[in-house]
Amino acid sequence: MLHHKHHLTYCTNIHAGESWQDIKKSLKEYLPSIKKDLELDAPLGIGLRLSGEAGKKLANQEQLDEFKAWLISENLYVFTMNGFPYGGFHHQVVKDDVHKPDWTTSERLRYTLQLFDILAELLPDGMDGGISTSPLSYKYWHKTDAETQKAFDESNKNILKVVAHLYKIEQQTGKILHLDIEPEPDGLIENTPEVIDYFNNWLLPKGIPYLEKELGISDAQAEAAIRKHIQLCYDVCHYAVGYEEPSEVFLKMKEEGIGIGKIQISAALKAQLPENPADRKEIEKEFSPFVESTYLHQVVALTKDKTLLHYNDLPPALADIGNTEVTEWRTHFHVPVFLEKYSKLYSTQEDIKKVLEYIKLEEVTNHLEVETYTWEVLPKDIRLDLKDSIVRELKWVKETLDK
Numbered sequence: 001m002l003h004h005k006h007h008l009t010y011c012t013n014i015h016a017g018e019s020w021q022d023i024k025k026s027l028k029e030y031l032p033s034i035k036k037d038l039e040l041d042a043p044l045g046i047g048l049r050l051s052g053e054a055g056k057k058l059a060n061q062e063q064l065d066e067f068k069a070w071l072i073s074e075n076l077y078v079f080t081m082n083g084f085p086y087g088g089f090h091h092q093v094v095k096d097d098v099h100k101p102d103w104t105t106s107e108r109l110r111y112t113l114q115l116f117d118i119l120a121e122l123l124p125d126g127m128d129g130g131i132s133t134s135p136l137s138y139k140y141w142h143k144t145d146a147e148t149q150k151a152f153d154e155s156n157k158n159i160l161k162v163v164a165h166l167y168k169i170e171q172q173t174g175k176i177l178h179l180d181i182e183p184e185p186d187g188l189i190e191n192t193p194e195v196i197d198y199f200n201n202w203l204l205p206k207g208i209p210y211l212e213k214e215l216g217i218s219d220a221q222a223e224a225a226i227r228k229h230i231q232l233c234y235d236v237c238h239y240a241v242g243y244e245e246p247s248e249v250f251l252k253m254k255e256e257g258i259g260i261g262k263i264q265i266s267a268a269l270k271a272q273l274p275e276n277p278a279d280r281k282e283i284e285k286e287f288s289p290f291v292e293s294t295y296l297h298q299v300v301a302l303t304k305d306k307t308l309l310h311y312n313d314l315p316p317a318l319a320d321i322g323n324t325e326v327t328e329w330r331t332h333f334h335v336p337v338f339l340e341k342y343s344k345l346y347s348t349q350e351d352i353k354k355v356l357e358y359i360k361l362e363e364v365t366n367h368l369e370v371e372t373y374t375w376e377v378l379p380k381d382i383r384l385d386l387k388d389s390i391v392r393e394l395k396w397v398k399e400t401l402d403k
Helices: 020-037 052-058 061-073 095-099 106-122 145-173 192-215 219-229 236-241 246-256 277-290 314-318 349-361 386-402
Strands: 006-010 044-049 076-082 129-133 177-181 230-235 260-265 267-272 299-303 308-311 326-335 345-347 367-370
Touching: 006 076, 006 386, 020 044, 020 052, 020 061, 020 386, 052 061, 052 106, 061 076, 061 106, 076 106, 076 367, 106 129, 106 145, 106 177, 129 230, 129 260, 145 177, 145 192, 145 219, 145 230, 177 219, 177 260, 192 219, 192 230, 192 246, 219 230, 230 236, 230 246, 236 246, 236 260, 236 267, 236 326, 236 349, 246 349, 260 349, 267 277, 267 349, 277 314, 277 326, 277 345, 299 314, 308 314, 314 326, 349 386, 367 386
Parallel strands: 006 044, 006 367, 044 076, 076 129, 129 177, 177 230, 230 260, 260 367
Antiparallel strands: 267 326, 267 345, 299 308, 299 326
8 A cells, every 4th residue: 555655565475375376365365355454445565475386386477467457456566575485484494494595596596587577567557666585695504704705606696687687677668676685683694784795895896897798788877777676675673683773774775875675564572681580580481482493583682791692593592591791682583563562571663663753754665564474473362363463563554654
């Protein structure tokens, strides 16, 4: 839906299903009903998530034409897609496999190009379209500096092939599409300095000569193409877990000339850790129900000297709960955006409010996507009806923007 000049939607990775048949069934079950509950006469946008399997099926022109006809009949449109999780995302152990295949592989490249070809067909005229993607790879898979540099090099070559593809799409159709790299804890790119380092030391210096040769364009045109077609997906949860202030990130990106293609509206869990051991035990009990086997829930701890301590999942952090040098925990567990407090734990909802306040005053991006995909693994006492939860989240964002 268009609200305060922003296209606001939710990410359909919330719905289980990897085949196009299952995804289509979920869309038909939920989207018209959600639109009705939002009392929308205007079109409602979709943040579409397709697995590798579903993408191959929908790329068939007959399937695509059928889907386009359904979108028109229901007054729906697709303007953004989630191209991060390639394979199974529900009812199985995902953990660090969410990064597979990573950007060092031809599978990730083929998948992403296919998604862009689909989006180019679905995107209404006059809109830009974006696809969020993995932060290249998972940091812990690369054990040495040499392995890390190789991962950057191989990933960068594939990313640049995407730029060339999107440049050609724009020349042929006039549609502007962008790949939105999504930093997250323990990704090969996980914070603002690493985004800037990637752009300045890999993407631009390697990409400009590549695109000159590949597309027959000038230095200036090559740089403009990179900056137009490779942008940032700002996931509020991920940046909050890294203790980064939204306004500082947005200003830094603007200074560096790095575009923000999409903001994913999401909240993490956090808690202050008291000195008293008995009180810490209470905090441990509060976090324990959030230990589950499907997703990674990285923890970033703030220490007394303001340095950050990283745990690659919630159980290793809980094993170190007695570390009195630590004063605060933030964990990568997407909780409902309308949830400010859960017993003795808090959400990073305040960061969402800061983001929404900022974008009312400054132009950042017009793509807003609520992304709470963890409903099935939330503790039962905060697990609500799925459709009602989606509607409640979208209404909360609208009301917060209206204030």
